Amino acid sequence: MTLDSTPTAAARPVVWSIAGLDPAGGAGLSADQRAADALGVHLCPVAAVLTAQHSQGVTALFSVPPEQLHAQLAALAEDLPPRVIKTGLLGSVAAVQAVARWVDHFRAQTPPGADPHRQLALVVDPVLGASAGGVPFSTEAVLEAYRQWLLPRATVVTPNRAEARRLLKQQGGHSGSRQELPALAVGLMGLGARSVVITGGDAPPHAADDSHPGWCLDWLASVQAHGWLCAPRIDTPHHHGTGCTFATGVAAAWALGHVEADAIVLAHMLTRDALAASHAAGRGAGPVKARAGFAKPGRARLPWLGLGDELPWQLSHGQPAGQPPPRPRPAPLFAPFRAPCDGLYGILPDSQELGHALNAGLRLVQLRHKPHEGLDAHLAHSLSLCAERGAQLFVNDHWRDALALPPRVSAEPGFRLGLHLGQEDLLALNAADKAMLLAERDRVMLGLSSHSLWELARAAGCGASLIACGPVMPTTTKDMPWRPQGEHNLRWWVAHSPAPVVAIGGLLTPQDVARFAACGPAAVCVVRGLGEGAAEMAARAPALRAAAATPRDGRRAPALPAPVLDTGR
Structure with missing residues (x-):
């Protein structure tokens, strides 16, 4: 048998x-x-x-x-x-x-x-x-x-x-x-x-x-x-x-x-x-x-998971030695994240497309410029655009370059700089990298990706400003082993994460956005769904923004999360 x-x-x-x-x-x-x-x-x-x-x-x-x-x-x-x-x-x-x-x-x-x-x-x-x-x-x-x-x-x-x-x-x-x-x-x-x-x-x-x-x-x-x-x-x-x-x-x-x-x-x-x-x-x-x-x-x-051999940053840098443990949801270690009222998070490949998204009304954007060639110009332009519009800018991966940007715009009303790291990038940090990041924790937001319970626990232990839950739907943007989280796991993430959660992965239409916005995340990420160019973004953004602002339906989180990796059974 x-x-x-x-x-x-x-x-x-x-x-x-x-x-x-x-x-x-x-x-x-x-x-x-x-x-x-x-x-x-x-x-x-x-x-x-x-x-x-x-x-x-x-x-x-x-x-x-x-x-x-x-x-x-x-x-x-x-x-x-x-x-x-x-x-x-x-x-x-x-x-x-x-x-x-x-x-x-x-x-x-x-x-x-x-x-x-x-x-x-x-x-x-x-x-x-x-x-x-x-x-x-x-x-x-x-x-x-x-x-x-x-x-x-x-x-x-x-x-x-x-x-x-x-x-x-x-x-x-x-x-x-x-x-x-x-x-x-x-x-x-x-x-x-x-x-x-x-x-x-x-x-x-x-x-x-x-x-x-x-x-x-x-x-x-x-x-x-x-x-x-x-x-x-x-x-x-x-x-x-x-x-x-x-x-x-x-x-x-x-x-x-x-x-x-x-x-x-x-x-x-x-x-x-x-x-x-x-x-x-x-x-x-x-x-x-x-x-x-x-x-x-x-x-x-949810427990905190440390990074490598170190205690979680929340414990080693945010929790005074000898003090009693914090309340159930301690404050993030990094600068706090507050989502814009429409809750739409646009992820763009360069500063030109980012500018089109801002013109279309988005006030939370991420620059995901993969090649290093031309990065400085895209960073500087994105920074200037977001500072002018009072928008929040997250920079994906290139966090050292982002920290090297002139700090003068950080005083602009409504502007906040964020850094977003995937779990592999987080694990690749050396001691000097970690010290640099932690030294800037009061002035920058830190966003971390999570695809599993242990990654959620690690992001929580790092004191992230926001934690991305994904992929919530099947996506071709990245080749990943993770099963789609679906509404089930997104609700569990929202209930247990000590930081605001953003939903990401495979969201293309206003219907997609509305369905996952109802689960309670602070924001919903759209990549390909925004389209390309000023005209296409201007046409798509209103419906996407309205969908992201969908009222949260208040249904309780599930008792247990669903598995996220294929175990071969």
């Missing part, structure tokens, strides 16, 4: 969780079930270990005999083959080897040339001990089995710092500098893991080397992105099941079609909301409670 033999296309994706049973209802399969329900996937809870525990610790472990574990998995394979296998407490070498054999069984059905991880993902939560204490969970033989059998097959591994160290045969527990986490992730990837998240919630909140004690800092190292994933700590003594919730969140989001980095962002939001809803049960730490609707506005905040 192949993994695509589900009864109907509408059936919920299946996730197997092979883990421990916590009779206190806090962690293990109980937490996994709550997380799976919150994301709307079907969980098959498979008991690998029976535990005797309560909120203050674990008193005994009983590994399920290998033949009983195999019988559970064989029965499921006949009728409920998984899209993802997630592991928690396994407890024995035999259980680790059983998981590996079943992963190999399903991945053997991968079509030629396809990615085995897409056929079946493996999310490994290396539960090696109880946070509340008690009997040991793992022997050196079990740890070696993880290294030999699970890490080489893992799609995502989600250890905390202490677990990562044990897997790498290091000492130290949870203490130490956060700077070592990237190296720990590299070590785990060297053992075969494809992506790693080292969670920071277990780290001491007032570590001596940490200038931001009110923040939880996770290190993300995935196929798509790496960096510090940051959010304010949730102040609660009740955190039982946090790691289980996070790992199952990753597995469930992957099963829904999200790639690793996006699945990790969603799992981060799920876990924070679960911590906020935690409650007392017994005399020790109570359980976290994963809930449906965790990603709705007003619930879990």
